[in-house]
Amino acid sequence: MVSATAQFLNNRVTGNKAGLDGAGIVAGGTSVTLANCIVSGNSAGRVGGGIMVSGSIHVGNCVVISNHAPIGGGIRIGISPKHVVISNTILYDNAAQQVSDAHLSSQVSYCVIGGGLPWATNSITTDPLFVDTANGDYRLQPGSPAIDRGHNWLVATDDLDLDNDGNTDELTPLDLDGNARIANGGARSGCGAPAIVDIGAYEFQGVPITIDLCIGDTDGNGAIDVFDLLELLSAWGLCVDDCCLADLVVDGVIDVFDLLDLLAAWGACE
Ligand SMILES: [Ca+2]
Ligand SMILES: [Ca+2]
Ligand SMILES: [Ca+2]
Ligand SMILES: [Ca+2]
Structure with a gap:
């Protein structure tokens, strides 16, 4: 128990x-x-x-x-x-x-x-x-x-x-x-x-x-930065099932909620 x-x-x-x-x-x-x-x-x-x-x-x-x-x-x-x-x-x-x-x-x-x-x-x-x-x-x-x-x-x-x-x-x-x-x-x-x-x-x-690795660091370079932002924008919309790493909220759609999460985490990984 x-x-x-x-x-x-x-x-x-x-x-x-x-x-x-x-x-x-x-x-x-x-x-x-x-x-x-x-x-x-x-x-x-x-x-x-x-x-x-x-x-x-x-x-x-x-x-x-x-x-x-x-x-x-x-x-x-x-x-x-x-x-x-x-x-x-x-x-x-x-x-x-x-x-x-x-x-x-x-x-x-x-x-x-x-x-x-x-x-x-x-x-x-x-x-x-x-x-x-x-x-x-x-x-x-x-x-x-x-x-x-x-x-x-x-x-x-x-x-x-x-x-x-x-x-x-x-x-x-x-x-x-x-x-x-x-x-x-x-x-x-x-x-x-x-x-x-x-x-x-x-x-x-x-x-x-x-x-x-911290959440949002899609390219694994140790920071949430413009590369991750570009990855998110290029994947915008329904995520294709083997390329969904920009889906930060993990709801199957890459949208404004994921963008807000990424911006809130902007900077070096803690
Ligand atoms: Ca540890
Ligand atoms: Ca990164
Ligand atoms: Ca693996
Ligand atoms: Ca999402």
């Missing part, structure tokens, strides 16, 4: 059982973040095999797999959650459902969801091609459709300072293996982006970003 404010970074929650609700994690607090986590093989008797949500939660860059419950095998979102964001996350092989949602205002985007989810945006349903699913190795194979398929600005902030550099405002810099969280895996090119985060808990290691 998790209550109040809590962050789970680089954790595994595996093989738990609950007679009724929420075998893996019960998130009932005001602000719970799960990042770079694996939630697998948990089983509940009623709802929420992997994760049961009754408060606010951000599930980012996680793998939720092979969990079971009659309702909401992967994630069960309860009746009155405050704010639910599921991003850059793989939901696969959960039964009876990947996500059961009594609260359709939840935001699910840039995910791999087996079987799909009607309200998910910018997400895919194809097999994420793990290295060895049978033995619990959820790293991505070369050629996985999850490589470079997430959204950088949906990476959780480094609240627990995983890299011990004193900066908790940057994006989480490390993946579950302790490698660079954002690396160019070669799956995208020509978008003006230095590298795009993968979906899931592990980053396929190509060429990593070596600076502390």
Whole structure:
């Protein structure tokens, strides 16, 4: 059971059982973040095999797999959650459902969801091609459709300072293996982006970003400047799904709200 404010970074929650609700994690607090986590093989008797949500939660860059419950095998979102964001996350092989949602205002985007989810945006349903699913190795194979398929600005902030550099405002810099969280895996090119985060808990290691990336720094030069402004203006309108880095508010459209965010962050990355 998790209550109040809590962050789970680089954790595994595996093989738990609950007679009724929420075998893996019960998130009932005001602000719970799960990042770079694996939630697998948990089983509940009623709802929420992997994760049961009754408060606010951000599930980012996680793998939720092979969990079971009659309702909401992967994630069960309860009746009155405050704010639910599921991003850059793989939901696969959960039964009876990947996500059961009594609260359709939840935001699910840039995910791999087996079987799909009607309200998910910018997400895919194809097999994420793990290295060895049978033995619990959820790293991505070369050629996985999850490589470079997430959204950088949906990476959780480094609240627990995983890299011990004193900066908790940057994006989480490390993946579950302790490698660079954002690396160019070669799956995208020509978008003006230095590298795009993968979906899931592990980053396929190509060429990593070596600076502390801040939100809005689309070209990764360490500052929000005219280059990022030009990138935003050139991408104006509905974002094409593999070139959406200027979508700072992450709502699928590059518009005045993203422009205002960029201008508000103008200057060197903190
Ligand atoms: Ca990547
Ligand atoms: Ca840090
Ligand atoms: Ca920049
Ligand atoms: Ca936007």
